[in-house]
Amino acid sequence: MNNGLSRFNVVSLVAGFAFLYLPILLLVIYSFNESRLVTVWSGFSTKWYVELFSNQGLLDAAWVTFRVALISATVATVLGTMAAITLTRHLRFRGRVLFTGMVFAPLVMPEVITGLSLLLLFVAVGLDRGFLTVTLAHITFSMCFVAVVVQSRLLTFDRSLEEAAMDLGATPVRTFFQVTLPVILPAVISGWMLAFTLSLDDLVIASFTSGPGATTLPMKIYSQVRLGVTPEINAVCTILIAVVTTGVIAASLLNKQREVQRARDEQAARKEGG
Known part of the structure; x- marks a missing residue:
């Protein structure tokens, strides 16, 4: 029974991963196809x-997408971290329920x-759609994801470290940058990457909020795919996959290195204390 169940789990796992990643693998392979026909391999x-x-x-679309992603992720990380700190450290304030709902909506x-x-808001305030509106829209919806990631780390944070720093004369701002931020930095980096x-990846929200000169790469790809998939689309998707994969691997290695360094520091502190 156990062996049969184990085999079933393995087969289910393999089938699930194949369903998810086999199309991506085929896309990467056919981006190196000699033929213009994306389903016929010719070398x-x-x-x-x-x-x-x-x-x-x-x-041009790729450059717009990269700039929007870089700016929106950075601003969303700052705002999301501030929101996470507010929700974690200030449990009682007027309007907390409304603030929580607005952050996670x-x-x-x-x-x-x-x-x-967002489109109706930009029209109401008279803001022309373009690079700025797309960036603001991406900040709006990505900030909540950063807040969730950072808040989960702050919930397990040892507050005694901050108390010890302030007892030694550090200001709250200095305590945050020298004690709190280094500890939660892996979560902040993960939130930025997300x-x-x-x-x-966004297509829907950018379609509503973009304007002339602010066409993002997903919008460009979607408009071309409607006329038929070309090998150039496979190539640009492969580059996107490589960029995202490289970023995820780099973030994982950085987090692992920080954990190893933290373990070494704790071990050294125990030896000094002993």
Whole structure:
């Protein structure tokens, strides 16, 4: 019974991962296809990457997407961290329930509703749609994801470290930057990576809030795919996969290095104390 159940679990796991990642693997493989037909393999070639870097429309969309993702992820990380600290450290203040609902509403709100409401807001205030509106929209919906990640780390944070620092004369601001932030930094980095990835991936909200000169790469890809998938699309998607994968691996290695260093510091402190 146990062996049969184990085999069933293994088969289910393999089938699930194959369903998720086999299409991505095929996309990467066919980005090196010689033929223009994306479903017919005719030999290995990198010419579509050369064609991609001569496609000014895709390059402009990629540059817009990268700038939006970088700015929105950075601002969302700052605001999300501040929101997480407020929700964790200040348990009682007037309007806390409303503030909590406003922070986490984008998590459960359909993207169509979020995009439409932001579009109506920008029209109401007379703000022309473009790079700024897309960036503001991405900050709005990605900030809540950062807040969730950082808040989960703050809930297990040892407050005695902050109390010890302030007892030694450190100001609250200095305590945050020298004690609190280094401890929660892996969560902050993870939140930034999540916000950056969500911004790169967004299509629906950007479609509502973008304007002339602010076409993002997902919008460009979607508009071209409607006319048929080309090897250039496979190539640009492969580059996106490589960028995201590299970022995730780098963040994981950084977090692991920090954990190892923290363990060494704790071991050294025990030896000094002993």
